Amino acid sequence: MFARTESDKTTRDEAAAWATLLDCGGMSELQLQAFHAWLEDPGHARELTNHQTVLFLAQDFRSEQKAALERTLADSEAKFAALRRLFTDPLWLTGTVTAVAAIVAIGGWFASRAVRELFTQSYTTEIGETRTVTLRDGTLAYLNTQSQLKWVGDRHVVLLQGEVLFEVVHNAARPFRVGVDHSEIRDVGTQFDVYRKSSGSVVVTVLSGQVAVKEMETGGAQPPWAERQLKPNEQIEYTPSSLIADVHPANASKAIRWRDGLLETEGQSFAAIVNELNRYSNKRILVPDQRLNLENMNIGGTLNVHDVPAALRRIQNLGPIVVTDTEDAYILSYKAEAPAAKQPGAAGHP
Amino acid sequence: MDTGDMGSGDGSPPGRREELVERLCRAHEAQLLLYLTRMLGRPDVAREVVQDTYERIHKLFKPEDVMFPRAMLFKIATNFALMRLRRARLESTLITGSAGMERVPDEAAPPDKRAMADEINERLVQTIQELHPSLRTVFVMAHVQGKPRRDIAEQLGISLKRVDKRMTKALRACRERMESFGIDLLRVD
Numbered sequence: 415m416f417a418r419t420e421s422d423k424t425t426r427d428e429a430a431a432w433a434t435l436l437d438c439g440g441m442s443e444l445q446l447q448a449f450h451a452w453l454e455d456p457g458h459a460r461e462l463t464n465h466q467t468v469l470f471l472a473q474d475f476r477s478e479q480k481a482a483l484e485r486t487l488a489d490s491e492a493k494f495a496a497l498r499r500l501f502t503d504p505l506w507l508t509g510t511v512t513a514v515a516a517i518v519a520i521g522g523w524f525a526s527r528a529v530r531e532l533f534t535q536s537y538t539t540e541i542g543e544t545r546t547v548t549l550r551d552g553t554l555a556y557l558n559t560q561s562q563l564k565w566v567g568d569r570h571v572v573l574l575q576g577e578v579l580f581e582v583v584h585n586a587a588r589p590f591r592v593g594v595d596h597s598e599i600r601d602v603g604t605q606f607d608v609y610r611k612s613s614g615s616v617v618v619t620v621l622s623g624q625v626a627v628k629e630m631e632t633g634g635a636q637p638p639w640a641e642r643q644l645k646p647n648e649q650i651e652y653t654p655s656s657l658i659a660d661v662h663p664a665n666a667s668k669a670i671r672w673r674d675g676l677l678e679t680e681g682q683s684f685a686a687i688v689n690e691l692n693r694y695s696n697k698r699i700l701v702p703d704q705r706l707n708l709e710n711m712n713i714g715g716t717l718n719v720h721d722v723p724a725a726l727r728r729i730q731n732l733g734p735i736v737v738t739d740t741e742d743a744y745i746l747s748y749k750a751e752a753p754a755a756k757q758p759g760a761a762g763h764p
Numbered sequence: 765m766d767t768g769d770m771g772s773g774d775g776s777p778p779g780r781r782e783e784l785v786e787r788l789c790r791a792h793e794a795q796l797l798l799y800l801t802r803m804l805g806r807p808d809v810a811r812e813v814v815q816d817t818y819e820r821i822h823k824l825f826k827p828e829d830v831m832f833p834r835a836m837l838f839k840i841a842t843n844f845a846l847m848r849l850r851r852a853r854l855e856s857t858l859i860t861g862s863a864g865m866e867r868v869p870d871e872a873a874p875p876d877k878r879a880m881a882d883e884i885n886e887r888l889v890q891t892i893q894e895l896h897p898s899l900r901t902v903f904v905m906a907h908v909q910g911k912p913r914r915d916i917a918e919q920l921g922i923s924l925k926r927v928d929k930r931m932t933k934a935l936r937a938c939r940e941r942m943e944s945f946g947i948d949l950l951r952v953d
Contacts, residue, residue, distance in 0.1 A: 430936035434928055437906070438913055439802050446805040450849050459846045460950065466842060467949040468938045470835035471888050472907040479889045483904045486893060552894055 428452065429461035437469060486546050535565040539576065542694045542720060544673065553590060554581040558609075558672050559693050559719070566593075576693075577609035579670050582623075595654060596638075601625040606644075607670050612693075614654035619669040620644045629656065676716040677725070684733075687713060688746065691726075694719040698743045699726070706735070706748060785825050788833050789818050796841055803845050813848060817841040831881035836953035884947055891941040899934035906931055 432449055435441060441449065453459050475483070531537055537547045539557045547555045551569050561576025569585070572593040582590045582604055592599040592608055594616050599608060604623020610616050618627055624645055629638035629652075639658050642650055649664035668678045679687050685707040692699050699722075701707050713732050717725040726737045726744055738745040793814070800810035817840050830836050892903060901920065905911045906927075911919075913927045920927070942949060 426936060426939065427932075430932045430939065434932045434935055436799075436802055437931075438928065439798070441802060441805070443805070449803075450805075453846060453849055463839065463842055463846075464949040465935055465939050467835060467839065467952055468888070468935060468942065469907055470838045471832060471885065471952065472892070472903075473910070474832050474834050475885065475889065475908060479885060480908050482889060483892055483908050486897075487901060487904050487909075548894065548897065554893065 425458055425461050426465075429458065429465045432462055433465040433469065436466075486548075488545070536562065537564075538562045541696050542722075544675070551585070551590070552583040555579070556581075556673055573608050573610050575610060577607065577672070579605070579607045579621075579673065581605050596630045597627060597652065598630060599625050599627050607666070615651060616653075617649060617651045617669075618644060619649045619664055619666050620646050621666040621670065622646050627652075629658075671716065672719065675718055675720045677719045678716055679713045680715070683707075684713075687717075687729075691717070691719065691722060695722040695744070697722075699746065700743045701746045703747055706746065781825070781827060784827050784833075785822055788825075788837060789821065792834060792837055796837065799838065800841055800845055803842070804848065809848060810845075813841060813844045816844045820844070829877060830953060831877050831884070832953060839953050884952060887942065887945050887947060888938065891938050891945075894941070895934055895937060899930050899937065902927055902930040903934040903938070 432452065435445070435449075453462065535550075537545075537555070537557060539545055539559055539561045542559055543557075544559065545557050547557060547563070549555055549565055549571065553569075555563055555571070556579040557563060558577040558579075561578055562574040563578050564572045564574060566572055569588050570591045570593065578592075580590070580592065580601075582601055589600050591601075594608060594610050595614065597616060599606070599618055601623060604625060605621035606623070606625050607619040607621070608616065609619075618625065624643060626641050626643055627650055628641035631638055639652075639656060642658075642661055644650060644661055647663055647666045648661050649666070649669065650659065650661045652658040671678050677687070677690050682690075685701070688699055688701055688707075713729060717728060719725065722744075723739075726746075729735055729746075730737045734749045735746055736749050738747065796817070797807075797810055797814055800813050801807045804810050804813065817837065820840055821837065825833075825836075827833075892900060892908075895903060902916060905916045905919070906913060913924060913931070917924045917927045939949065
């Protein structure tokens with residue numbers, strides 16, 4: 415590393431400020447004069463060009479890069495919106511400022527996700543929500559629907575619920591660890607998906623790099639299973655009762671289609687598809703007839719999980735199935751046996 | 765194939781090259797003029813600089829050597845503007861230390877320009893993703909989405925001044941980080 419002088423730093427600060435001002439437009443005559451005087455120094459002019467190059471490049475991003483950056487935005491915006499809502503709440507405006515109001519306000523602060531997360535280092539998503547979180551070490555965590563992830567310190571997170579795709583920042587000295595119940599996934603600089611199903615089973619899929627999965631000593635009757643190594647495009651599934659399947663090849667990019675809001679249905683049983691859709695639906699999807707659950711229907715293709723009614727309409731079109739949209743559930747049944755059916759979402763889905 | 769007077773001497777057919785240059789210039793003309801007017805404070809001088817820039821690009825543009833055509837256009841324009849300012853001050857046509865301006869597209873340019881451009885782009889995306897969320901939000905809104913700062917201030921519920929501050933901070937951080945990757949921004953175009 416080379417030492418940077420104080421004046422270098424000042425030049426950079428100034429260059430960043432001028433480049434920003436230039437980008438925003440509307441410099442006053444006086445500012446313009448000052449700017450031109452500042453530019454007389456060739457070193458200043460060079461620094462300005464350096465900063466502007468960053469902006470020129472940023473405006474030239476490819477569409478998928480733009481999309482990736484805008485995804486981080488949706489996440490932060492939601493946080494800001496939560497904070498703002500807090501302040502524009504009618505309670506704030508009309509209520510008298512009393513001790514009680516203050517307590518309510520503090521409660522509200524904790525209720526707001528952004529603030530709560532700041533204190534608890536715990537990140538959650540609601541039904542149908544996905545979000546990107548940058549963890550303290552720079553690792554990116556993409557949370558799928560109904561998930562909860564907690565940072566417990568020293569590159570160690572715990573997946574309490576749901577599914578998270580990790581893009582781990584490389585650090586050979588300190589591996590990144592994900593705890594799920596009594597197991598731990600350990601890795602150095604890679605991309606992998608961890609899904610804790612509502613049943614308690616855990617599915618780990620590796621996209622790049624290598625991870626190790628091991629069970630912790632629980633003090634139970636069974637000894638923990640041996641550590642397993644996973645390479646890219648490999649997957650492993652294990653249950654809370656220590657049943658573990660062999661590491662098997664898997665199409666990892668298919669396993670993370672949820673990041674695009676899609677559910678891959680090919681090769682999945684009807685019950686599995688309904689199970690998956692239920693993760694994203696505010697309204698329960700019920701299949702009262704067990705025969706239907708056992709059926710190995712070939713629905714094929716992908717479903718949009720962020721529009722459950724539309725997904726159900728597609729299922730209805732592809733199989734001998736009718737979807738009945740009742741007050742508090744979607745009921746899937748065989749076509750011939752269905753009651754007077756209403757198309758899901760047809761009558762003004764919210 | 766010799767393209768002679770255009771001084772390109774490269775392998776691309778002259779018609780195709782001309783068309784690319786034309787398209788590049790037309791596509792960004794309004795924005796370039798606005799940018800230069802802001803920088804120079806005088807629309808008439810800005811127009812002249814645009815002309816200088818176009819002439820330079822017509823002479824030197826080699827599509828296969830340029831990683832970021834738009835960035836190159838703006839950089840050349842910036843250099844011409846800086847030259848103008850210096851000239852006006854010194855009342856002399858002597859050009860001192862023009863920042864990269866005289867760099868004729870390198871004859872022995874590395875063949876893997878595309879890969880290098882991708883690398884630089886990816887590094888910048890990564891850099892932005894790693895910014896502090898409050899800085900990142902402002903940066904993405906302003907420079908990726910091109911939102912006016914008034915809208916940004918409103919949407920985030922913060923003052924214009926704060927938006928400017930964050931934009932400055934974010935930009936400064938990006939520049940620093942790109943340097944730490946060993947990327948010489950002066951040579952990026």
